Amino acid sequence: MPLLSHEHRAWIDEAVRRVEADANRSADTHLHVVPLPGPGGIDLYLKDESVHPTGSLKHRLARSLFLYSLCNGWLNAGSTVVEASSGSTAVSEAYFARLVGLPFVAVMPRSTSPEKIKLIEWYGGRCHFVEEAGEVYDEARRVAAECDGHYMDQFTYAERATDWRGNNNIAESIFQQLSRERHPVPAWVVVSAGTGGTSATIGRYLHYKRHPTRLLVADPENSAFLDGWRLDTSEHTTGLPSRIEGIGRPRVEPSFVGGVIDDMLRVPDAASIATMRWVSDRLGRAVGGSTGTNVWASLQVIERMRAAGEAGSVVTLLCDAGERYASTYYDDAWLAEHGIDLAPYAAALAEYDATGVLPTV
Structure with missing residues (x-):
């Protein structure tokens, strides 16, 4: 794996500072x-x-996931953040993506409440819909690969991103x-x-x-x-x-x-x-x-x-x-x-x- 560039390391440092602040x-x-x-x-x-x-418990999770991804070097100044969500995690991740200056795409069931969709979009995120809840995982991976982005994957990393x-x-x-x-x-x-x-x-x-x-x-x-x-x-x-x-x-x-x-x-x-x-x-x-x-x-x-x-x-x-x-x-x-x-x-x-x-x- 190549060494992190000075610019990438500086960007990570600033993004972590913003999340911690x-x-x-x-x-x-x-x-x-x-x-x-x-x-x-x-x-x-x-x-x-x-x-x-x-406005929800998922704010804690989103903060932890962003810090985990940043400190692992998985995000950079050009990343598009992609998440599979039923709504509230996507609202919170859209907030943190905007905070660190990254675009955000939420892959969600079409049945997600209109109120959550409006909040995601208000924070600058984009909603990408699937018909069935079980489709969100593969579709989020596909969307992330298509835009050379990063799939946050809350369902895998939630238990390890927080210091228990x-x-x-x-x-x-x-x-x-x-x-x-x-x-x-x-x-x-x-x-x-x-x-x-x-x-x-x-x-x-x-x-x-x-x-x-x-x-x-x-x-x-x-x-x-x-x-x-x-x-x-x-x-x-x-x-x-x-x-x-x-x-x-x-x-x-x-x-x-x-x-x-x-x-x-x-x-x-x-x-x-x-x-x-x-x-x-x-x-x-x-x-x-x-x-x-x-x-x-x-x-x-x-x-x-x-x-x-x-x-x-x-x-x-x-x-x-x-x-x-x-x-x-x-x-x-x-x-x-x-x-x-x-x-x-x-x-x-x-x-x-x-x-x-x-x-x-």
């Missing part, structure tokens, strides 16, 4: 207490990743923010998986710090992660797209690290969306569908803890804001078109509010 300007994300009905003793917290500059031992990653941040709470070491952390990078980072951190905290990963309908984990295979596929944008995949992605996970739970799409609306009402602000997935799974964990007479805290993630889904999850006509009936889960959550007990649906 952006992080230095950004405050940490908030940790909200979610009021719960029923007996006390268990606290639920939402780590609010929607307050990042690009600390360095202000999401896990370290959660524990620092809980340090003065009545249950500073959570009983459970609940997340969902898109790439698997967040669950890998949090799970490794828990093991590294020897915390007794357990990690549960919530998986939406049609996703391959849960069955792949149960079968202990990375070869499992469903061939079906997730209807909860940003989480769930038709295959077990390379960044999914099953060995750090203590439990997994399947969450029906109707439960995710009904709980999304329930959380929005409690917070007084709209949240996205994957937040509903996380909170529904967290409520199941809390019911288990109460049944066992346990006290403690449960932490999960507010992944992004609901404005990105105004034309989908918040649109009753869209739900009817896609055969998603919220009524059983909305009724269960209403009963939970009234009695403090979440019934089985």
